[in-house]
Amino acid sequence: MNAIQPSAPSAVTGTFIRNAWYCALWAESLPADKPVGCTILNEPVVLFRRADGSAAAILDRCAHRFAPLSMGKIVGGDRLQCPYHGLEYDGSGACVRSPYGPTAPAGATLRSFPVQERHKILWVWMGERAADPALIPDFSILDDADPVSMTICDSILVRANYELIVDNLLDLSHTAFLHDGLLGSPEIAAGDIKLEQEGDRIIVSRFSRGAPMPGMFALTMPNAPALVDKWNWIRWMAPSTLLLRSGVCLTDSDPETGTGYYGIHILTPEDERNTRYFFTAVRFNMLTEGAENNQSINAEIARLRRFAFAEQDGPVIEAQQRLMDRAGGNLAPTLLPIDAGPVRYRRVLERLQAADRAG
Ligand code: FES
Ligand SMILES: [Fe+2]
Numbered sequence: 081m082n083a084i085q086p087s088a089p090s091a092v093t094g095t096f097i098r099n100a101w102y103c104a105l106w107a108e109s110l111p112a113d114k115p116v117g118c119t120i121l122n123e124p125v126v127l128f129r130r131a132d133g134s135a136a137a138i139l140d141r142c143a144h145r146f147a148p149l150s151m152g153k154i155v156g157g158d159r160l161q162c163p164y165h166g167l168e169y170d171g172s173g174a175c176v177r178s179p180y181g182p183t184a185p186a187g188a189t190l191r192s193f194p195v196q197e198r199h200k201i202l203w204v205w206m207g208e209r210a211a212d213p214a215l216i217p218d219f220s221i222l223d224d225a226d227p228v229s230m231t232i233c234d235s236i237l238v239r240a241n242y243e244l245i246v247d248n249l250l251d252l253s254h255t256a257f258l259h260d261g262l263l264g265s266p267e268i269a270a271g272d273i274k275l276e277q278e279g280d281r282i283i284v285s286r287f288s289r290g291a292p293m294p295g296m297f298a299l300t301m302p303n304a305p306a307l308v309d310k311w312n313w314i315r316w317m318a319p320s321t322l323l324l325r326s327g328v329c330l331t332d333s334d335p336e337t338g339t340g341y342y343g344i345h346i347l348t349p350e351d352e353r354n355t356r357y358f359f360t361a362v363r364f365n366m367l368t369e370g371a372e373n374n375q376s377i378n379a380e381i382a383r384l385r386r387f388a389f390a391e392q393d394g395p396v397i398e399a400q401q402r403l404m405d406r407a408g409g410n411l412a413p414t415l416l417p418i419d420a421g422p423v424r425y426r427r428v429l430e431r432l433q434a435a436d437r438a439g
Contacts, residue, residue, distance in 0.1 A: 095433045096121045096349055096433075097319040097432055097436045098206050098207040098436060099205075099206075099207030099208070099436050099439060100205070100207065100215065100318065100436075101204065101205055101211075101217070102120050102121070102205075102320075102349075103201050103202070103203060103321070103346045103348050103356075103358050104120060104127055104195075104202045104203070104348070105118060105127060105201075106201060106202075106233040106358065107201055108233060109233075110129060110202060112133065113129075113154060114128075114154070115127065115128035115160055116150060117148055117149075117151075118140075118356070119350040119354075120206055120348055122350075122352075124139065124141050125137050125140055125193060126138060126140035128171075130171055131158055134197075135197055135202055136195060137192065137194075137195045137202075138160070138169060138173040139173065139190040141190070142164065142190075143167070143175060143188040144162065144164070144167055144185075144188065145164060147162055148163075149162055156168075159176060165179070165180075167184070173189055173190035173191055174188075174190075175188035175190075193205060194211035196211075196216060198213075199218075199220060199221075199222045200219075201222075201346070203216050217317040217321040218317065218323075219323065219346075221323070221342050221344070221362055222344065222360070222362065225362045228366075228371055228374050229362055229363040229364070229366060230362050230363075230378065231362075231378045231379070231381050231382035231385070232382050233358070233360045234358070234359055234360060234382060234385075235358045235359065236356075236357050236386065236389060237354060237356055238355045238389075238397060238398065239353060239398045239401070240353065240355060240398050240400070240401035241401060242319075242347040242348075242349045242355040244397050244401055245320075245355055245397060246316060246320060246322070246425060246429075248393055248397055250425055251284075251418055251422055252284060252285075252286050252314065253270075253271075253286075258393060258396060259388050259392055261295050262296055262384060262388060263295075263296055264291075264294055265291065268288040268292075271286050271288045273286045273420055273421070274286065275421055277424065280428050281315055281316065281317055281318075282421060282424050283314070283315045284312075284313075284314050285313040285314070286311065287310075287311045289331065289332075290308075290309065291310040292307060293305060293308050294328070296385075297327075297328040299368075299377050300328075300340070300341075300363065300366070300368060300377065300381075301328065301367055301368075302367055302368060305331075308329060308330065308338075309328065309329050309331050309335065309338070310326075311327055311328075311335060311340075312324065312325075313325045314343075314421075318429065318432050319429065319432065320346070320348070321345065321347065322346075323345070324342065324344075324345065325340065325342050326341060327340020327364070327365075328340060336365070337365075339364070339365045339366060339367045340363070340364060340365070341361040341363045341364065341381065343359065343361050343385070344360045344361065344362070357389060361378075363378070363381075
């Protein structure tokens with residue numbers, strides 16, 4: 081266990097890393113014939129597909145009288161028409177047609193954002209520096225995921241800063257209390273936590289021997305025993321995405337004989353106090369049989385995970401945010417050994433935030 085430094089975490093920093101890729105939407109959520117609006121780092125962004133299927137992202141605020149283009153429609157295959165007075169913009173943000181004259185009005189150019197469709201996700205680059213696709217967080221686990229093993233692509237809004245949600249996800253021990261019976265139980269709260277760092281990536285893991293079978297995992301193991309060995313491994317990738325690998329196996333057996341899932345957790349700050357939380361799961365080493373049976377198990381896993389995030393984590397994190405705000409940032413947290421992951425990630429995050437500002 082690495083020593084905890086009492087410098088962090090305290091409050092949220094309130095600083096966004098702008099030169100980074102953020103998940104705007106699940107790719108399947110952007111149809112061919114309709115624009116979709118979202119908010120990323122306080123910016124209104126509208127995405128739409130061109131006739132060739134490629135996605136474009138431009139500012140969702142018409143240059144004329146600031147109507148949202150996401151309420152407009154796609155015309156001529158490649159242009160987005162403002163719903164208010166009909167100016168038309170292309171995917172570069174240039175106003176290319178006007179109903180009021182032969183030429184588009186001068187200066188009616190909107191900011192456009194680089195977009196990449198990768199890992200079933202539409203990523204948008206929010207910074208001013210050149211967008212580097214190599215910096216897209218690695219969710220290749222989604223690329224070839226067998227639909228039989230995958231839960232739906234879902235999202236919720238959490239009314240809190242994204243940093244508090246990363247804290248929550250890197251703190252594996254909260255499952256013992258907040259998700260008692262579903263993902264953990266108090267008996268395993270004090271298990272050993274392993275902390276690793278690979279470049280700027282932080283990995284937190286723990287192994288619990290002879291743990292009560294969590295309700296979510298009981299679904300995935302035929303004849304589920306009362307006690308199992310359970311493991312969690314989670315990797316944070318800056319600025320705000322996490323990949324979890326969580327599983328159970330028979331006690332004292334090879335973990336590779338067990339079963340579990342990869343949890344995909346992607347956080348997109350809408351602003352300082354609102355975060356769009358995207359999630360899905362891909363099961364590995366499935367021990368349950370039959371496509372129909374597995375489909376209904378996947379649906380139940382999706383329902384329970386949404387319940388865990390929206391009804392268990394969400395309300396506590398939102399209330400935590402309100403209390404911290406009321407204290408005006410004058411809080412020094414008591415630190416526990418379980419805070420090793422959140423402390424380490426905040427150290428890296430603060431360094432990356434400083435580099436982003438300096439750039
Ligand atoms: S507000 Fe868009 S054309 Fe007038
Ligand atoms: Fe949680």
